[in-house]
Amino acid sequence: DQQVKQNSPSLSVQEGRISILNCDYTNSMFDYFLWYKKYPAEGPTFLISISSIKDKNEDGRFTVFLNKSAKHLSLHIVPSQPGDSAVYFCAASGRVQAGTALIFGKGTTLSVSS
Amino acid sequence: DAGITQSPRHKVTETGTPVTLRCHQTENHRYMYWYRQDPGHGLRLIHYSYGVKDTDKGEVSDGYSVSRSKTEDFLLTLESATSSQTSVYFCAISESRDYGYTFGSGTRLTVV
Numbered sequence: 001d002q003q004v005k006q007n008s009p010s011l012s013v014q015e016g017r018i019s020i021l022n023c024d025y026t027n028s029m030f031d032y033f034l035w036y037k038k039y040p041a042e043g044p045t046f047l048i049s050i051s052s053i054k055d056k057n058e059d060g061r062f063t064v065f066l067n068k069s070a071k072h073l074s075l076h077i078v079p080s081q082p083g084d085s086a087v088y089f090c091a092a093s094g095r096v097q098a099g100t101a102l103i104f105g106k107g108t109t110l111s112v113s114s
Numbered sequence: 115d116a117g118i119t120q121s122p123r124h125k126v127t128e129t130g131t132p133v134t135l136r137c138h139q140t141e142n143h144r145y146m147y148w149y150r151q152d153p154g155h156g157l158r159l160i161h162y163s164y165g166v167k168d169t170d171k172g173e174v175s176d177g178y179s180v181s182r183s184k185t186e187d188f189l190l191t192l193e194s195a196t197s198s199q200t201s202v203y204f205c206a207i208s209e210s211r212d213y214g215y216t217f218g219s220g221t222r223l224t225v226v
Contacts, residue, residue: 006156034214043204043217044157089156101147101172102215106156 003027004092006105015114019077023090023105026071030092034102035064035075038087047088048075080112117141120205120218127225133192135221137205139185145208146188147215148172148180150201157204163188195225 005024013019021035031052036044050057050064050073057064063076077084087109091102118139127133137146147162149172159172161180169180177199179191192199202222206215 036214036217041220043206043219044215045217046214049214091157101159101162103159104149104157106154 001026002105003030004090004103004105006088006090006108008108009106010109010111012111012113013080015082015112016079019075019080019084019110019112021075021077021088021090021108021110023073023075024071025073025092027092027094027103028071029094030103032093033064033066033073034091034093035062036089036091036104037084038089038107044089077110080110082112082114085110085112118205118207118216118218120203120221122221123219124222125224127195127223129196129225130194133195133223133225135190135203135205135223137188137190137207137218139188139207141207141209141216142185143207143209143216144185145210146182147206147208148178148188148190149204149206150174151204151220152201160190160203192223195223197225199223200225 034049035047037047038044048059048062048064050066066073087107089107090105093102121136148160149157158174163169163182181189202220204220205218208215
C-alpha cells in the first residue's frame with residue numbers, strides 16, 4: 001500500500017503563475033518531508049524539506065506547507081519559470097530505525113510554458 | 115553529482131546473467147541507498163546501508179543483493195537478471211536524515 005501519494009501525474013502552468021504540487025501520506029510516524037526535482041537523464045536533486053514540528057518552510061520561490069491533521073503537504077512555486085519544468089517527487093521518513101530510508105511518491109511532472 | 119558516481123551508466127544484459135552495479139562516494143557519508151525508478155512507480159527502495167557491512171532490505175529487494183565492504187563503495191548485484199529488472203537504478207548517499215540525500219546520475223539497465 002502506498003504510504004506517500006502524489007495523485008496528480010502532471011501539472012501544466014503558465015510562466016509567472018503559481019504552481020502547486022500536492023502530496024498525501026498515510027503513515028502517522030512520518031516526521032520529516034522533502035521535495036526533490038528531477039530532470040531527464042539526471043538523478044533527483046534535493047529542493048526543500050520540512051520537519052513535522054513546522055507547518056511552513058520557505059526558500060526563495062519555493063514554499064512547502066505541512067498539514068499534519070490532514071496528512072497533506074504541498075509545494076508552492078512562485079513565480080513559475082520554464083526551467084522549473086521537471087518531475088517533482090515528494091518523500092517522507094520517520095524515526096523508526098537506524099538509517100531510516102526515504103519513501104517516495106510516484107512523482108508529478110510539471111510543465112511551465114512561456 | 116559531485117561526490118557520488120555510478121557505474122556503468124548504461125548496460126544491456128541477457129536474461130539469466132549476473133549483473134553488478136557500483137556506487138562510489140567520496141563524501142565519507144555513513145548511509146547509502148539503492149533505488150529503482152520505473153514509470154508509474156516513482157522511486158522505490160531496493161536496499162540500503164547504514165555502515166560498513168550493515169545493510170537492510172527495502173520494499174523491492176527480491177532478486178537483488180548488496181554489499182558494502184568499505185565506506186565508499188556500495189554494490190548492487192542482480193544474481194540472475196530478469197526482464198522485470200529493466201529499470202533506471204539510482205544510488206544515493208546521506209550524512210544524516212536531516213540533510214536529505216544526494217543522488218547519483220543513474221544506471222540504465224536493460225535486460226533482454
